[in-house]
Amino acid sequence: MKHILLLWLLCSSTVLYAQNSLEGVVKDKATSAVIPGVSITIAGSSAGTQTDANGHYKLTVPAKGSYRLQASFLGYRTFTATLTAAASPSTHNIELEHIGLFVQPVEITSLRAGKNAPFTSSTLDAEEIKKQNLGQDLPMLLNQQPGVVTASDAGNGIGYTNLRVRGSDITRINVTMNGIPLNDAESAGTFFVDLPDLASSVNSIQLQRGVGTSTNGAGAFGATLNLSTNEFRDKAYGEISNSYGSFNSWKHTVKAGSGLINDHFTIDARLSKINSDGYIDRATSDLRSFYTSAAYISKKTAIRLNIFSGTEKTYQAWYGVPEALLETDRTNNPAGTEKPGTPYDNETDNYQQDHYQLFLNQEINSHLNFNVALHYTKGRGYYEEYKTKQAFADYGLTPPEINGAPVDTTELVRQLWLDNDFYGTVFSVNGTGSRLNWSLGGGWNRYEGGHYGKIIWAQYDIDKDRRYYDVDADKNDFNIYWKGEFKVTEALRLFADLQYRNVQFNINGFEDNPELIQNNTYNFFNPKAGVYYYLNDRSQLYASFAIGNKEPNRDDFEAGQDQTPQHETLRNVEAGYSFRNSRFSLQGNVYYMNYKNQLVQTGKLNDVGAYTRTNIPKSYRAGIELVGSVRFNKVFSFTANGAFSQNKVKDYTAYLDNWDTFGQDTVHFGNTDISFSPSVVAGYTFTIKPVKELDIDILGKYVSRQFLDNTGSDDRSLDAYYTNDVRLRYAVPQRLFKELSVQVMVNNVFNTKYEPNGSTYLSVSGGERVSDNYYYPMAGTNYMVGLTVGF
Template sequence: MKINFRRPMLAAVITLSTASVYYGQQVQDSVKNSKEIEEVILKGVTDIAKDRKTPVAVSTVKATQISERLGNQELPEILNTTPSVYATQGGGGFGDSQISIRGFESRNIAVMVNGMPVNDMEGGTVYFSNWTGLQDVTSTMQVQRGLGSSKLAIASVGGTINFITRASDMKQGGVIRLGVGNNDYLKTSFAYNTGKSQSGWSSSFLMSRQAGSTWVENTDYESYAYFFALGYQPNKKHNIQFMITSAPQWHNQRNYSNTIANYIKYNPDNDGTPYREYNSDWGYRTLADGTRVAIADRANYYAKPVMMLNWDYKISEKSTLSTVAYMSNGRGGGTGNTGRVGGKGLTSFVDSEGHFDYDQVFAANQAVTDLSKGTLIRRASINSHNWYGILMNFQHKINDNWNFSIGTDDRYYYGYHYQVVSDLYGASGYRNTSNKNVAPYIVSNTYDYKKLSWNPFGGKTAPMEDRITYSNDGQVLWYSAFGQLEYSNEKISAFVQGSVSNQAYRRIDEFVKPGTIQQGQEVGRKTDYKNLFGYNVKGGVNYNINEQHNVFANLGFYSKQPFMNAVYPSNQQVLNPTLTNEKISSFELGYGFRSAKFNANVNVYRTEWKDRWLRRTMNFDLGEVDANGNSVTTPGYAEINGITQVHMGVEFEGTYKPTRFLELEGMFSMGDYKYKGNASGATFDEDNNPITVPGTESNSTTLYLDDVKVGGSGSSIPQLTASIGATIKPVQDLRIYGTWRFVSKVYSGLDIENFTAPGGSALQLPDFNLLNVGASYKLRLKNSKEYFTIGANVYNVLDTTYISDGRSNIKTTDAPSRLNDGTSNTQKLTYEQLGYVYKGIATGNQVYFGAPRTWSASISFHF
């Protein structure tokens, strides 16, 4: 990965129109004098990044590096050699990766594609399974850590990830690729660019298919990606670009963490070591002919086509107007189980291999003659949306040193949330009692999650008579204005910027009967819009001491509106009585060194985040045991109010090129992320029913978090990372590379049950080291435009067993309620006393193990 280049002004958010990509790449190498302000300011709806100009921390990944090194890894993993970045594969399902920057997770990292914000407008989440096609069409990927210098009112608390896609006016040519890898991984793709015609037309096209399984049990998947860009530049004043892209996919998942004890218990080798590939979220059903077929309880399916129209208008030599209009019609959801049969949930039907015994489930469902007694089914939770937006930016060059820009970012979002039946598991139907507007009704229609939607305008919602459990919609109106003033000369570059925004939230619940009383208030089907005002103010300055040394500083304050589930908590129609904006303040200092062979950057930072509201998915112990003596749990969530976090740290990254045959690169980051003060929390199951917190008589409690290390909500958070990499070029067109990575001070996710009394602490997971190696070779043909590229990668070469993520905080001094044989722990023996310890942590903890040794290889033909 390249070093942390300084990027001017808005480098945090490369909100790039496709027309600007090619132009930006051309100007980056040609700016030498005071007139470089022309190349520093915004182009389109982005800024052209320049080294030693922007007072922010930026790292850049080019398309060639993604093509060479990503292979069958998850797209965010390419960033793991960037300071303060931690990306994992999460549960290991295709596209289920997680990422954090400076200790903040993806919902608080701004992710953008060609100028369009893609964080969910209701909850801020980013599902990378919706964007798997980006690895095929990305020309540049940039990461900016910290609040950044984006003018937009976006959730860049931890940083910003920017994907700049292929441009329609790329040079004429094409490429055919074939990739293979472990677990039947197979990927094929074709891309072609027409180049720009004399009349100003150009186009680019890509189509790919990827299928196979990940290294985790029963995680089959199938994914397609398509991309089409059409450009027209009739003259120097106007440049119009259209783009459409999507990646329809389905994939089986490992959605919830298992305990270390179960990873060990269900190892087929029975050697006392954890079986990293173990997945409890599936099982077998035996057909009439004796064939056993696998059934996944947890799966995801989605298609998120995105269309963009960009218009860059050069009004004069000093003024430009850029406009981006976009839309996204996302369709899909995720599966799980709901209901009970004979008083039992799905976790009560587990076989000796630790998988669901669907023979028993089908038999139990088929024996039900009165559906009011209950059946156990697989449901699909739909999370679809219609999203429309427009970005406009006017910029004016005052003189060779000063320029300003103003603009607006406006969006409309409508989200659809409901459940349907995905598989009846042999039952004749499922009786729904959740819709309070009608009498209980029987649902027998099912929806297959493997049927992909290709229509970018389609995807009808299910009729009301097919919906179960819940059916609610969310509307979000977003209006914002922004402005920026910049100054630049040969020594100094500086900017100050601000934005204001109004977010209006409305909740629509189709299952609520008008006049229903919730929390002492009468509610109806539709709430009023709740308007929330927010703003941010940021500034920074860079000073070039001489040709080798530069220093910079930036600071900012952000009054950020909370997400929708904080506005209407507990999935009800009642407005949060303690609703308040989240307050983020941050500052950063940096130093850069440049020479012919060695480049380096050092940053120090501090970010404080007050009044945070967090929704945390969890598994809750029901106090029951299954047929194998294991504790029965139910998935649910916790809502936590009044959180304050303080994140401080130092970062280093650099490159050294002793010869033209060898390149060395390295990074080191160390942070100190802690909670400040206490908070309050409430717990619910997946059907929004309150769950009593152990030791209390309600589902609400005080959480004692003061001075506790920060762990993630969806993944763990490390506070020390380091890497060293080398690229060797022994002969022309051959590249051999390797990367060693060290991760330490990894803290498990917050488990609400462990902080209801003073004295709780975050669980520190074991440190780990990983080694990746790879090689690529370009085979040139007689025609200079035609060549083959052959590549191969091996990840985790030493097959290290390590824990990548944790979801609980059980200590070795705690006592399990039951022993491994299922009997009650009447003597209250601790995990340590019982020997239930793995690498220093209690085996009752829920974790994800990282990937074992995996590999990929590819061949591509360029023409």
């Protein structure tokens, strides 16, 4: 019945919205050379296509009235023409005028998967990002991407958030910004809370699932996230954006740009402030950031300097809600409750991160160019906590005597500091030819991290700001790669990618074990190969095989004091098919990710809220991902995606703490599910555009059961959940401003109770297995309303 209804909708929409076809060839106005990859759109509609290798395009256009045709391509002035609908298929050739400046984004461009690359990826452009950017952290904006699961410590998407792709967490996702690594060198994680409102400066986000192409920084074991901020804008602009919503959440953003000054210079700037009380008790956020960028652009040279910074102060909410309180007190926050009486009011995380990026893009000739960048990141901050009944001996102190009797413990407030520097260079040389396109690139990066703790207050007399531990770490990361695409025929392309990576990771002790010294060197070879087949201008096929290797992170070394964790190896097979016409698109891919010594989350938390992991000799992820869209008519369109997978540990053995014997029990579970790896992740967006100025999106998200550890027990799992959101954007018709728009977002409209994240600790007590489970609930129905004024 559902299939019949869908077929009826498709047929009826065709009748309601009569259309015809338009085709033509796009050429360079000066040279008459055809231009492939030009974006061709109908203004005010979702109709669009790209020119093929011969510069040819064909798309569906209205059969009645007039419409505006647009053609745009990097380095050329946008072409616009108003055409009158014809009763039969018609032809319209286009000539584009070259701007005469080197205007491609000034970044390390070789890291992104090109349109012919045989890897699984999706891209969000600036318009899609803007539609949902009302203050939530950047991972939340990716929630509708295939295989993606997002969560928020505070429960409303502001503050600390996390992201998983195909079950792999953020420590397995390589993140670069303009080609420069963003992952923390020690933990391998990316903390977007340190760069609040980054989405307001991002022009494009590409998410590669799987190993993907060679990139700089941490190895990609689940996905690669490429962020781009360096888009050229030739016209001056200004924008003020403000939003307010549930839990006293505010976002204020001011942006401005000079456009092109004296035909060569541009300046862009942004200032942001975000505040929220959070859904979870005391999970407040006070976030501030700025972004500035200045560029010099000539015919063959582009130089850009980016300076940006973020400051965050968040009340800790990383412990989760105990299972016993989940039904009666969903917003419970254990942080700060060690203090007798009311919770400690400054149990906060405080951090500032400053970034400096300098780029040079140089065209040598029409077939050869190179990019080089220098970068430096300064990070410093601490989290503060109240600790009760702390033994003096644990802090290297002699217990004092009070009234002649020794006192062994004290109340105290401590700060755990991180002061780090990350700097280096990345580069690529890029060549294009009639049959071979290639890139030679790489980078060298160094991290220097200082870890120390100090006591800022104690119940008894202790020197203020006494340091009780001080340990350092450093890491050198060098990589070089060559990747090439060879055109065998007009339809068939072969891809190869070879990367060598050398990592030296030195850790001079930990807070709880200052004598544990780790000095490790890794040499990785990461080859990749694939094939791309162009069936026609609507259909393409691809397949690839890639190997990735990744070193353990700092927490792995700290958690494994008895043995040094081994590096991981991943063998990834991807194959996919895509079809697209003016009204319908379908992409499907299958994947198999086979791991050797995968470091898998056990569900146990250490004292800073990080998951500890252990090497699993054999494990795999296998699945199919589908993405489709259909435009019924000019009012209704629908997009959906689904990821269906198996994620298995082969022959899993767990080691449980036994509190009866004060030893460990060895328990064999056989083949089990990998933790935090749902077998089904699906989403949809139903868009209604009743008038030109109004977009209404109805969004749905389904995530199946997730296990908190690798034992496959429902007692230690997160229930499946299905949520719905509504998003509205209205562009107010007026002549005073370049843009005046109102946005409304209502999340979780049916007030679903769900938890996308959690933790567990499995042990043996009283002869029985006991689970201590903690959950991170998301808010019920909540909203954000925003107003944007553009000049």
